Amino acid sequence: xxxxxxxxxxxxxxxxxxxxxxxxxxxxxxxxxxxxxxxxxxxxxxxxxxxxxxxxxxxxxxxxxxxxxxxxxxxxxxxxxxxxxxxxxxxxxxxxxxxxxxxxxxxxxxxxxxxx
Amino acid sequence: xxxxxxxxxxxxxxxxxxxxxxxxxxxxxxxxxxxxxxxxxxxxxxxxxxxxxxxxxxxxxxxxxxxxxxxxxxxxxxxxxxxxxxxxxxxxxxxxxxxxxxxxxxxxxxxxxxx
Numbered sequence: 001x002x003x004x005x006x007x008x009x010x011x012x013x014x015x016x017x018x019x020x021x022x023x024x025x026x027x028x029x030x031x032x033x034x035x036x037x038x039x040x041x042x043x044x045x046x047x048x049x050x051x052x053x054x055x056x057x058x059x060x061x062x063x064x065x066x067x068x069x070x071x072x073x074x075x076x077x078x079x080x081x082x083x084x085x086x087x088x089x090x091x092x093x094x095x096x097x098x099x100x101x102x103x104x105x106x107x108x109x110x111x112x113x114x115x116x
Numbered sequence: 117x118x119x120x121x122x123x124x125x126x127x128x129x130x131x132x133x134x135x136x137x138x139x140x141x142x143x144x145x146x147x148x149x150x151x152x153x154x155x156x157x158x159x160x161x162x163x164x165x166x167x168x169x170x171x172x173x174x175x176x177x178x179x180x181x182x183x184x185x186x187x188x189x190x191x192x193x194x195x196x197x198x199x200x201x202x203x204x205x206x207x208x209x210x211x212x213x214x215x216x217x218x219x220x221x222x223x224x225x226x227x228x229x230x231x
Binding site: 003004033040041042043044045048056058091093104105106107108109110 | 120125150152157158159160161162165206208218219220221222223224
């Protein structure tokens, strides 16, 4: 499968614990995005990378959240000291440079986080 | 700030009938408009986009959408619905530059096509 892959698909954790999600984009895509989706809502933009540079962060991304893309390939999204309000589906998407100018994003199936 | 409204949480249509899923938007400058579809337990899939040019754009699986600048709308349409079209549909908008270049999604419309 050459699509966007995310791991783990499901994570259940206790409040206060740290969690990390990984995203492997389509190999030739230089742009990578993280979105969050809660039940009954559309995806909300969190952050995006062009190669290894994190170029934009949403105000939704509190200081408990950190994202990296160290070699311009896979990315990780870490949430520290999780809260129940962090429970959501975390979506990763990637695109080529041209695609990002036209909004054609390729999404993974998401990582569902449940904070107890 | 840019925004998208999908006024219907749920749309039901009989198989073979035409379908419309509504979307209105707000953005500074010329809009870039998109429709994505989400099937159960699957990631969002791109359906179609409007950037410039003809107001009627055609996309995957026989879907099309009509851009109406005066009404700030971008409704998704299909002449004859299939049961397999049942899914969650998201409209999205982005602006031409700066932070507005990130996609803003609507809350989604659940389409159910009845056999």
